Amino acid sequence: MPELPEVETIARGLAKRVTGDAIESVWIGEKPEPLKSPAKQIAAALHQARIAGVRRVGKHIVFDLSRQPAVPSGQQRRSRDTNRVKRGQDARATAGEAPALRNQFIVHLGMTGKLLVVAADAEVERHTHAIVRLASGRELRFVDPRRFGRLAVAERFDGTGAEPLDVGFELFTGLFRGRRTPIKNALLNQKLLRGVGNIYADESLFRAGLRPRRRAARLTRDDLRRLYDALQQVLNQAIAAGGSSISDYVDSEGDPGSFQFEHRVYGREGEPCSVCETPIKRVVLAGRSAHYCAKCQK
DNA sequence: ACTATGTCCTGCGAGC
């Protein structure tokens, strides 16, 4: 469900709300396995850690964890615990002595995943697969009906591909060199660019005047310049709008975005093009719907 | 190495 602008919105919201909070305990559901790391490993990494920050990497949400739980005054930790924590820190400073610290918690929301921060006594909704109890009395909950989402912990998560909003134009053009695949497919390939999904691929191609089936390698420098500008513009506008809410996307506070009202082609099959009134077409590419205006896009 | 296709899941709305 969520693409770069939605994930960015969620990560910013989470950063604001849970940075500095400590994790008291972790519950991970049984039946589904929305996991890339074993449940025990995830629980061990999260247990008693502090959330130092939250950020987006492509379509992933990365929680940076620190092993310095802010101990609330009056709630003294058992000394054995404190020692274990300290040793872990020292090991990190003196290279290679201790097992690698998995100090990042990584969440991919798949199509229908949500990360919610709610009061601990809030009703647990259906398809809740993980609950992280915070010292502040709230809970971070992972809800995902379709279970395409994934949870993992890692020492250092780098992701793949280039960040569309950071990559320079020369690097951008290099991504498509020699690729015979349709440009739409190339935009969706997370090993090239990370964070672009079906909505923003279609919307940026429309704004660049390029048909989704154009072979990536055949695009001229001029084509790529328009695509580069269009992609950055559409992503930035979508972030400013809090993302697109098609059916069930909400941010960490449960609020929807509004960029769906700015969609020119995505989900508008048969409707008149906003520029030339020609009915929007839909074709299937890479097993996904591709929407475009046959008159405005060449 | 690159590219196209099927599969993993549940829920929803359209159409009958």
Added chain:
DNA sequence: TGCTCGCAGGACATAG
């Protein structure tokens, strides 16, 4: 009303 069908924001494995 109730059923079936197709479709859904993603990413991987597999086959060619």
